Amino acid sequence: MRNVLEIDQVSKEFGGKTVVDKVSFSVTKGEIMGLVGPNGAGKSTIIRTILGIIYPDSGEITFNFNGNGAIPRSRIGYLPEERGFYKNVNVMHILLYLASLKKYPKEKAIPRIYEYFEKFGLQGKEKAKIEQFSKGMAQKVQFVASVLHEPDLLILDEPFSGLDPVSQDIFKQEIRSLSENGMSILLSAHQMNMVEALCDRIFLIHKGKKVLYGGMDEIKESFAEFKCVVNGDNQNLNFALLPMVEKTDIRHNQTVIYFRKNVKPEEFLKKLPEGINIKELHMDRISLHDIFVSIVKGDYENE
Amino acid sequence: MSDWFKVMAWEIKRNLTNKTFIISMLLTPVLMIAFGAVPSLLVRFEVERMQTVYLVDGIGIYDDIKPLVPENIILEKFDGVLGELEALVKDEPDTSFIILDETTVNSGVISVFTAQEGFPDISGVQIAINDVIRARRFDEQGIDSQTAQHLTSQLHFPIVSLRPEAEDPLTKIIPAAFAGMILFSIAITGSMTFQSAIQEKKDKMAEILLSSITPFAMMQGKVLGYFVLGLMQAFLWLAFAVPIAIIQFDIPVFEHLFVPVLPVMLFFTIVGNLMFSALFASMGATIEDIQEAGNFQGMLMILPWAPFFVLSSIIANPNGAVALITSYFPLTSPGVMTIRLAMLARIPVVDVLISAVLLLLTTWLIINLSGKIFKTGMLMYGKNATFSEIVKWIRH
Numbered sequence: 001m002r003n004v005l006e007i008d009q010v011s012k013e014f015g016g017k018t019v020v021d022k023v024s025f026s027v028t029k030g031e032i033m034g035l036v037g038p039n040g041a042g043k044s045t046i047i048r049t050i051l052g053i054i055y056p057d058s059g060e061i062t063f064n065f066n067g068n069g070a071i072p073r074s075r076i077g078y079l080p081e082e083r084g085f086y087k088n089v090n091v092m093h094i095l096l097y098l099a100s101l102k103k104y105p106k107e108k109a110i111p112r113i114y115e116y117f118e119k120f121g122l123q124g125k126e127k128a129k130i131e132q133f134s135k136g137m138a139q140k141v142q143f144v145a146s147v148l149h150e151p152d153l154l155i156l157d158e159p160f161s162g163l164d165p166v167s168q169d170i171f172k173q174e175i176r177s178l179s180e181n182g183m184s185i186l187l188s189a190h191q192m193n194m195v196e197a198l199c200d201r202i203f204l205i206h207k208g209k210k211v212l213y214g215g216m217d218e219i220k221e222s223f224a225e226f227k228c229v230v231n232g233d234n235q236n237l238n239f240a241l242l243p244m245v246e247k248t249d250i251r252h253n254q255t256v257i258y259f260r261k262n263v264k265p266e267e268f269l270k271k272l273p274e275g276i277n278i279k280e281l282h283m284d285r286i287s288l289h290d291i292f293v294s295i296v297k298g299d300y301e302n303e
Numbered sequence: 304m305s306d307w308f309k310v311m312a313w314e315i316k317r318n319l320t321n322k323t324f325i326i327s328m329l330l331t332p333v334l335m336i337a338f339g340a341v342p343s344l345l346v347r348f349e350v351e352r353m354q355t356v357y358l359v360d361g362i363g364i365y366d367d368i369k370p371l372v373p374e375n376i377i378l379e380k381f382d383g384v385l386g387e388l389e390a391l392v393k394d395e396p397d398t399s400f401i402i403l404d405e406t407t408v409n410s411g412v413i414s415v416f417t418a419q420e421g422f423p424d425i426s427g428v429q430i431a432i433n434d435v436i437r438a439r440r441f442d443e444q445g446i447d448s449q450t451a452q453h454l455t456s457q458l459h460f461p462i463v464s465l466r467p468e469a470e471d472p473l474t475k476i477i478p479a480a481f482a483g484m485i486l487f488s489i490a491i492t493g494s495m496t497f498q499s500a501i502q503e504k505k506d507k508m509a510e511i512l513l514s515s516i517t518p519f520a521m522m523q524g525k526v527l528g529y530f531v532l533g534l535m536q537a538f539l540w541l542a543f544a545v546p547i548a549i550i551q552f553d554i555p556v557f558e559h560l561f562v563p564v565l566p567v568m569l570f571f572t573i574v575g576n577l578m579f580s581a582l583f584a585s586m587g588a589t590i591e592d593i594q595e596a597g598n599f600q601g602m603l604m605i606l607p608w609a610p611f612f613v614l615s616s617i618i619a620n621p622n623g624a625v626a627l628i629t630s631y632f633p634l635t636s637p638g639v640m641t642i643r644l645a646m647l648a649r650i651p652v653v654d655v656l657i658s659a660v661l662l663l664l665t666t667w668l669i670i671n672l673s674g675k676i677f678k679t680g681m682l683m684y685g686k687n688a689t690f691s692e693i694v695k696w697i698r699h
Contacts, residue, residue: 047683051513051514052517052683053510053513054682056687073514073515073516074515075513078510078511078514080507080510080514082507083507084506084507084508084511085506085507085508086317086506086508087318087506090322091315092645093316097309097313098511098515100304101306101308101309101310101512101515101516102515119547142511145511147608
């Protein structure tokens with residue numbers, strides 16, 4: 001698949017502190033690429049660098065849209081983390097203004113606005129001002145602003161924050177549908193379940209440096225394979241003594257058992273200790289959330 | 304269509320569809336006229352209040368004074384007990400009394416006794432007493448009234464200019480008033496770029512816009528948008544002012560407006576405005592909370608009004624050192640040059656050229672520096688920028 005965006009050895013310093021350190025990754029056509037990391041990891045700096053809002057100190061950013069090297073602003077859509085809109089102007093005017101800045105024709109923009117408003121349950125609100133909208137509704141309008149001009153690359157910075165589960169699902173479906181239609185998406189989010197459900201690949205950054213980069217399955221395979229959650233009073237049992245167990249995490253009547261690499265779940269099931277109290281038992285692959293938390297807590301060293 | 308043009312069109316459209324802006328644009332000339340007219344109307348009311356002055360006449364001049372007293376003052380002779388008069392004046396509003404006897408007249412100090420607050424206008428009585436006593440003194444000296452008038456007549460010193468160009472002051476005053484009105488109006492809307500940048504930060508629109516256009520195009524569009532709004536406002540004001548000047552005061556405005564000095568004045572007005580607008584837009588970008596804006600930004604905001612602080616020196620001597628220095632100093636030159644061009648029949652071409660070149664260079668420099676400040680400032684959230692931070696952004 002063709003790379004739409006290539007980031008090569010990009011670094012950025014602020015006041016003598018390196019916030020992005022030799023970061024390299026790419027976004028291919030039609031994929032959803034997750035840019036994840038804890039607060040202050042450097043995600044927003046990378047995004048602002050891609051958008052040309054700030055310049056990198058070193059490294060290169062290449063867009064394979066038109067090949068002339070300039071940032072193709074009109075072909076990039078952006079939903080910033082800092083949400084906002086003009087408060088005293090109706091949303092239709094604002095959306096048309098933003099579309100015009102993206103060089104998108106008005107006659108194409110108007111039907112798309114109506115279409116999106118209907119899809120997001122905002123029909124009839126085109127003439128309303130943003131201050132009359134709830135937070136979730138306003139966020140939907142801002143999302144429309146970022147995709148209205150049919151960008152080739154869509155950058156979403158925390159699109160799910162502050163949304164209720166129903167709205168999160170609407171956004172999730174829309175993001176997936178945009179990607180299926182060939183739009184490349186760079187998604188920065190803290191909701192690991194969303195990232196896991198949506199992204200084809202992820203780039204995990206911590207303290208400005210790359211920690212993980214690759215396909216979702218590939219990453220999950222490279223970490224402890226499975227985990228088992230046992231609900232029941234098992235405080236008298238020490239699962240860590242079992243050879244296939246990497247570590248355990250005991251909280252009240254719940255025990256989470258993380259297995260070593262290449263351990264199959266049935267091996268553990270065969271060796272269940274006597275006297276185990278099982279009210280519920282789940283056997284899952286380790287989640288991205290667990291990997292993220294482990295890395296941020298420093299359980300894994302940077303590559 | 305260029306990006307700056309789209310931003311400019313947006314700023315114009317956004318303001319022209321904003322009720323607050325429209326009301327303020329329409330109301331400002333009405334308010335200015337009202338502020339000019341109301342005090343004179345109030346003065347009329349003030350004059351219509353009758354003052355009563357009781358005269359304790361110990362030198363027998365009441366009959367001579369009475370016919371000279373204007374209509375808004377009632378002069379009454381009082382022959383009773385002084386204590387009763389004091390009580391009367393204390394009780395009755397708009398009353399006062401004067402005691403005239405040889406001692407007070409010879410001392411040259413005649414007191415006006417009153418219980419009123421402030422200073423009641425009884426100047427008509429004072430002038431009448433003065434005239435009558437002076438006439439008596441001349442009479443005592445055997446000087447007739449004609450000679451007395453001759454002796455006391457004031458000398459006048461009218462300035463007669465030998466410069467033929469200075470014959471009609473309207474030739475300069477009208478273009479200056481025109482340019483001044485544009486400067487004033489544009490300075491007001493120019494400072495709106497400051498508010499607009501703050502508002503855009505507050506609305507968190509900066510990042511969305513800067514992902515679509517360059518910061519320079521954004522600032523350029525904003526500055527030019529408010530410049531056009533300023534021009535619209537100025538022309539609206541002129542639409543009020545010109546008919547009033549022609550019909551009410553019989554001033555041939557158009558005859559004196561389109562003179563060679565007008566384009567020069569407009570040059571200083573327009574370039575100066577662009578310089579201040581760019582500066583204000585960048586200053587707006589450095590502020591998160593206007594309530595906590597530092598002194599530094601506040602000081603810059605009063606810069607366009609700086610020529611007013613030296614106005615009297617420039618009027619007194621339009622070719623003096625103060626006028627010359629402030630003409631060369633680009634932050635004051637737009638206002639000062641407009642005043643000097645209006646006052647001087649001939650201003651050295653070198654003066655105009657030096658001032659114009661310095662203004663152009665400074666405007667270019669400020670627009671570039673403002674672009675740098677604007678770019679970083681617009682993306683900074685959470686606090687106002689300090690002076691040292693702004694310097695750092697410029698040097699970056």
